[in-house]
Amino acid sequence: MDHFDYRDRTLFCEDVPVPELAAKYGTPLYVYSEAALVQKLTEVQTAFAEAKPIICYSVKANGNLSICRLMGKHGSGFDVTSQGEFQRALTAGPEDSKIVFAGVGKTDTEIEFALRNGVFLFDVESEQELHNIGKVANGLGVKANVALRVNPDLPPKTHVKTDTSVKGVKFGLDIETIVDVAMGVVGHAGLSVVGLHMHLGSPILKADPYRMGAEKGLALIKQFRAQGHDIKYLNMGGGFGINYRKDEAKPASAFADAIMPALRESGCQLILEPGRFIVGNSAILLSRVLYTKATGGKHYIIQDAAMNDLIRPTLYGSFHRIWPVNPAADVPVTPDVNGDPDDPQPFRDMPNCFKQDVVGPVCESGDYLAKDRPLPGAKRGDLLAAFSAGAYGMAMASNYNSRVRAAEVLVTGRTHRLIRRRESFADLVACEADCLT
Numbered sequence: 543m544d545h546f547d548y549r550d551r552t553l554f555c556e557d558v559p560v561p562e563l564a565a566k567y568g569t570p571l572y573v574y575s576e577a578a579l580v581q582k583l584t585e586v587q588t589a590f591a592e593a594k595p596i597i598c599y600s601v602k603a604n605g606n607l608s609i610c611r612l613m614g615k616h617g618s619g620f621d622v623t624s625q626g627e628f629q630r631a632l633t634a635g636p637e638d639s640k641i642v643f644a645g646v647g648k649t650d651t652e653i654e655f656a657l658r659n660g661v662f663l664f665d666v667e668s669e670q671e672l673h674n675i676g677k678v679a680n681g682l683g684v685k686a687n688v689a690l691r692v693n694p695d696l697p698p699k700t701h702v703k704t705d706t707s708v709k710g711v712k713f714g715l716d717i718e719t720i721v722d723v724a725m726g727v728v729g730h731a732g733l734s735v736v737g738l739h740m741h742l743g744s745p746i747l748k749a750d751p752y753r754m755g756a757e758k759g760l761a762l763i764k765q766f767r768a769q770g771h772d773i774k775y776l777n778m779g780g781g782f783g784i785n786y787r788k789d790e791a792k793p794a795s796a797f798a799d800a801i802m803p804a805l806r807e808s809g810c811q812l813i814l815e816p817g818r819f820i821v822g823n824s825a826i827l828l829s830r831v832l833y834t835k836a837t838g839g840k841h842y843i844i845q846d847a848a849m850n851d852l853i854r855p856t857l858y859g860s861f862h863r864i865w866p867v868n869p870a871a872d873v874p875v876t877p878d879v880n881g882d883p884d885d886p887q888p889f890r891d892m893p894n895c896f897k898q899d900v901v902g903p904v905c906e907s908g909d910y911l912a913k914d915r916p917l918p919g920a921k922r923g924d925l926l927a928a929f930s931a932g933a934y935g936m937a938m939a940s941n942y943n944s945r946v947r948a949a950e951v952l953v954t955g956r957t958h959r960l961i962r963r964r965e966s967f968a969d970l971v972a973c974e975a976d977c978l979t
């Protein structure tokens with residue numbers, strides 16, 4: 543991960559030794575690198591520069607206000623999927639931020655809120671929703687700009703819980719019927735169909751699905767235009783994969799090479815909604831070892847981060863590299879593979895390491911960050927880093943087991959500051975305390 547590296551057997555985030563952060567802010571702690579965040583956004587902006595793209599950072603990946611503010615400051619708009627995310631974008635972004643609103647279940651209240659607050663366009667996911675947006679817009683005496691979201695029926699297999707463009711999922715309009723749906727709103731008083739949207743799934747490690755998606759999009763745009771719709775935008779969504787294991791991810795330029803030919807031909811302006819690509823490798827989840835335990839032939843490292851802090855391993859079977867913040871002299875500074883189950887030799891011997899599960903304090907057998915990982919022996923008080931934790935980490939955190947959610951800190955060069963304080967018991971019961979009779 544750029545901007546996280548080991549110096550003299552201590553993990554640094556930019557120029558800050560990570561143990562300094564644990565001492566000041568406690569654990570579990572999300573640690574973000576500002577340089578990494580800006581670098582990844584810049585990589586997308588640069589790769590697609592020819593298209594003068596509207597980059598809409600996907601707030602669902604990580605909605606922290608300070609991260610959204612940083613994105614806005616560096617020229618990004620926002621992709622949101624609820625009124626709450628919309629309000630985050632409004633609160634943190636510049637006044638003229640472009641906000642695109644996707645999601646299969648927008649309520650009338652959310653639609654009205656978005657229209658009153660300058661939504662750039664709605665990504666529409668069903669025929670009923672399309673007509674409802676038109677109705678709400680009519681009621682307000684305005685016209686809603688919409689992009690029709692197509693399910694392009696492409697197979698970028700990701701995970702059954704994150705596939706969004708294979709037949710039968712709840713997202714988007716079927717590619718077979720979308721043209722008829724568009725026909726039904728030609729000349730609608732409350733709707734301007736100005737774009738085509740797709741989001742192929744996440745994370746996607748190949749560029750080819752984007753080429754196929756853009757080509758299918760181009761064919762649809764031609765048909766919409768023939769119906770009389772003034773299509774100005776092709777929104778290719780997010781989904782660009784990142785390095786969770788080693789260097790399996792593609793650079794943004796590979797996705798640009800795939801999308802640009804069809805985009806050029808369409809004459810559209812490009813919209814992108816990257817989330818994970820920007821924030822995923824910009825953060826670690828830092829934890830402290832509480833205990834170790836051996837039972838039934840298994841070895842456990844029990845540390846203070848749990849599934850409520852990072853649910854991806856148990857929700858998706860996701861792989862996060864985990865390694866000590868201060869590796870001892872007799873173990874590698876960074877693991878080569880670290881037990882990647884997709885590696886042909888997943889459990890290759892690593893010096894002085896043995897298979898261990900990294901688990902948290904939550905009362906579920908599914909509470910783990912890693913299973914059967916070759917890791918060095920740990921002891922009480924050691925610090926561990928779970929890498930690539932910036933996307934869908936804190937965003938999916940919960941208060942399960944009445945655990946307060948972790949603090950978040952942003953590192954900039956040699957400085958650091960809280961961007962979310964650790965929750966307190968008062969926060970935990972804030973919505974209940976007044977109701978107690």
Ligand SMILES: Cc1ncc(COP(=O)(O)O)c(C=O)c1O
Pocket residue numbers: 600602603621644645741743744745779780781782815816817818819933
């Ligand atoms: C419509 C839409 N756009 C963008 C994204 C962001 O995806 P990623 O974080 O993989 O870039 C998602 C993720 O679910 C999405 O549903």
